[in-house]
Amino acid sequence: MSLLWVVHDDPTLTFPARAWAELLGLDQPATAGARRIKNALRWLDANQFIDLESARGHDAIVHLLEDSGSGRRYELPGATYTRLRRSKPAAADAHRYIQLPRELWTNGWIGALSGPALTMLLVLWLETGKTIKHPDPKWVWLSPSMAHDRYGLSEETRLKGAQELTRLHLIRTSQRAVPPDAFQFRRGRNSHQVQQQVLVGQQPGTAPA
DNA sequence: GAGATGCTACCCGTAAACCA
DNA sequence: TGGTTTACGGGTAGCATCTC
Known part of the structure; x- marks a missing residue:
């Protein structure tokens, strides 16, 4: 990369x-x-x-x-x-x-993130699509089956990556209601929102606890 | 080169939410 | 009520890397 x-x-x-x-x-x-x-x-x-x-x-x-x-x-x-x-x-x-901000490297995130966390960041960035540029980008729910079928991610990588990104404030995680009309989706699952401003404006360890 | 360490996948169990 | 899906944690094994 x-x-x-x-x-x-x-x-x-x-x-x-x-x-x-x-x-x-x-x-x-x-x-x-x-x-x-x-x-x-x-x-x-x-x-x-x-x-x-x-x-x-x-x-x-x-x-x-x-x-x-x-x-x-x-x-x-x-x-x-x-x-x-x-x-x-x-x-x-x-x-x-997809285009990633240079601060991923210059702020030291590339060295601070584990493999699963970096992988999940890329996947969530891609799934967020064009709304990544918005102040309030869309929330993304990635089921285990979607993670495996689309990206070959194991359950372990998906969960631990998301947990690390949440701990570092690079994503927000919330138990959100998935739209009831979404095909085969169920309700009340962990959804994630990429926090681009943290990636661009802060360095690992400086985000508020 | 051997042992220690870290990372990841796999497996299993538990709990909660949801649906038929 | 039982089956399914998802979240989460613990244990274990394999592999790569690091340290001495």
């Missing part, structure tokens, strides 16, 4: 591992943190998310590949979607994306 955030027109990066470790707020960025970054880059390279060009004594060069794991060269999704939208609508759909 951080590689995608940094990349611009040219999907080639040469940041040292130490710099990545500092950006992500890892402990001991020059040693243990850098080692974690190098391990992560090797995993991404092995799974065709990047093409890693290593040379002794020099920082590794990272060539971004498509985030689908296809092994094809990465293209900026906005430009690609616009290019394909008219001629190949089905192919264009694969390049649709």
Whole structure:
């Protein structure tokens, strides 16, 4: 995610591992943190998310590949979607994306959130849709079956992620009545509202208890 | 390299709300 | 009233990472 955030027109990066470790707020960025970054880059390279060009004594060069794991060269999704939208609508759909605020990185949330919490934040952000820009974005209810079918989330990841986001005030959680006319929905389930202003305006640990 | 630690999935049980 | 769905917590296992 951080590689995608940094990349611009040219999907080639040469940041040292130490710099990545500092950006992500890892402990001991020059040693243990850098080692974690190098391990992560090797995993991404092995799974065709990047093409890693290593040379002794020099920082590794990272060539971004498509985030689908296809092994094809990465293209900026906005430009690609616009290019394909008219001629190949089905192919264009694969390049649709959501835009996250830079404060996810600059405020340190990316390093503070656990895997389940970050996953749930992305899912709730996507489910909120365009109302994410509103002062009072829509409430989202994600049933266990929806989480599994749409996003492959386990019950564990869904619940623990939501709990962590609630504790950090990144979402509000409420037992709300689900509209009775909603197909197969039941009433009185946990609904969530993304608190974008907390993500943008605060850092982990500074939100009011 | 071995043990400690952390993370996640899986399983199980309990409780509450809802529906037929 | 019994079955279903959802929320939540505890225990356990597997895996990866960290520390020594």
